[in-house]
Amino acid sequence: MKLFHSFDRKQTCITKSSCQSRLSKQGNSTYSYSSQPKAAQRQRFKFRPTVVPPTNESISVGNLMYDRRIVRGNTYAMHSLPTQTPLNLITIQRQQEARQRVAARRKARQFFRTVTPEPVQDRKHINVQTELYLEELTDRVEEADVFIQTDRFLDRPPTPLYIPQATGRDTATQIETGDLFNFNVEVRPIVEVLAGRTVEQALVEVSQEEEMRRMRDQQRDYEESRNAELVELQRSEEQEKRLRTEKDRRMQQEEEVHRAEREAQEKIAARAFSRAYLQDLVPSVFNNLRENGYFYDPVERETEASFIPWLMDQTMSQVNQLNISRTLLDSTIRDVVNQRVDQYQRLNDSLRQSNHSGSRRSSRHGSEKSLQRQKSTSSDHRAPKE
Structure with a gap:
């Protein structure tokens, strides 16, 4: 094993x-x-790793039918051999050890598996279906029914009771009333026992009641003393509590006094420092504010804010009126000049159309009249302008 x-x-x-x-x-x-010590095997990596099996193990020979290097079919066809990477010797040894472990487990299971004992002489075992679920047999096989039944064991009959053999003679007698039992005589011990037990029980109950009374008195005395002690303890605790509260209150008051003193000292120091620091700061601040225009003359500010804008508005309105009058005058002059140009143009056209046969004197006389007329019209236009 x-x-x-x-x-x-x-x-x-x-x-x-x-x-x-x-x-x-x-x-x-x-x-x-x-494991037992073994000699180190030399690794051979020239062609392929070979494993030298131990002496106590059999050499397993491979089957040529399942060898991938052997080609089946036409020898002229091209066949590609699968490329195999050389296995490491340690890997091969592990694989062999794994196969050995599997085979050893299988043998151990077969050894430890409980088997059915061999049948006795002139009997044989018949296979019986013992699965949890019956399965239907589709391929029906010719079979014959054979029944086997062992002989029923007969129960052993019960052992008969031992009855001794009777000896002597059988005789008969007559017992009258009062021969075997006398009530007055037989009842006396029973009555004595009952009376004694009753008196004893009464005495026990009386003693128990007396003991209970003493226990109640003792319990009452104990409760009174305990209550007195509890009252004294509560009084002591209240006094201790008052003392502790008074102590805490006094300590808090002392801390508040010290804190108020520290705050007063800090305020005094801060006031002195601020006064020393702001002594030269206030004049410089006022100077900067005055230079930046925050402090101003009210008359000057009123003049700049109210009078100068009003004056500018009035001046601009007067300038605008002058500009409007100038624009109107320019437009009037332009109209007059345009009219004169039109008149000169018409006069020139009329002169060209007139007969050139007239004398120069008549023409000069007409031109002088036209000039006089133009002078009169120009003088008429200058009068309203002035």
């Missing part, structure tokens, strides 16, 4: 006797096991 134990991915296989001996030596300590 073999047991298997896995610790830090190492598979161990030891016999039951050795395991028990080691456990008995170690006691309750943690179980540890180290």
Whole structure:
């Protein structure tokens, strides 16, 4: 029988006797096991890693039918061999150890599995369906019904009671009333017991009542003394509380007095510092305010704010009126000049259209008249302007 134990991915296989001996030596300590020392194997990486199996293990030979390097079918066709990376020796050893552990677990389960005992002579076992759910058999197989029934065990009959054999002779006698029982005689001890128990119970109850009375008196005295002590204790606690409250109040008053004194000293120091600091600051501030225009002459400010704007408005109104009159005069002069130009143009046209056959004298006389007429009109226009 073999047991298997896995610790830090190492598979161990030891016999039951050795395991028990080691456990008995170690006691309750943690179980540890180290494999037997082995010679270090040289790694061969020239072609492919080869694993040298131990001497006590059988060499497993691969099946050629499942070898990927063997090509099936047409030998002239192109076949690509799968590229395999060389496995590490440690990886191969771990895989072998894992397979060994699986096989060992399977053997252990088969060994520890409970099996049905072999049938007795002239009997045989028949397979019976013991699943939780019955499954329907679709493929019907020809079968024959066989029944097996063991003989019923007969119960052992009960043992008969022992009855001794009767000895001697049987005789008969007659008992009259009062022969075996006399009430007056037999009732006397019962009455004595009842009376004694009644008197005893009465005495016990009386003594119990007396004891209860003494206990109540003692309880009353104890409660009175306890109440007196509680009153004294409460009085002491109240006095202590008053003293503590008075102490706290006095300490608070003292702290308030000290705080008021500190505040007064700080205020005095701050006032002295501010007075010394502001002694030269106030004149400079007033000078800066006066320079920036915050302090001004009321007459000057009134003149700048009210009189000068009113004067400017009046001046602008007069200037605007003058501009309007000048504009009107310019427009009148322009109209007169335009009229004169039109008159000269018409006169020129009339002179051109007149007969050139006239004498120069008549023409000169007409021109003089026209000039005189123009002078008269110009004098008429100057009179209203002036």
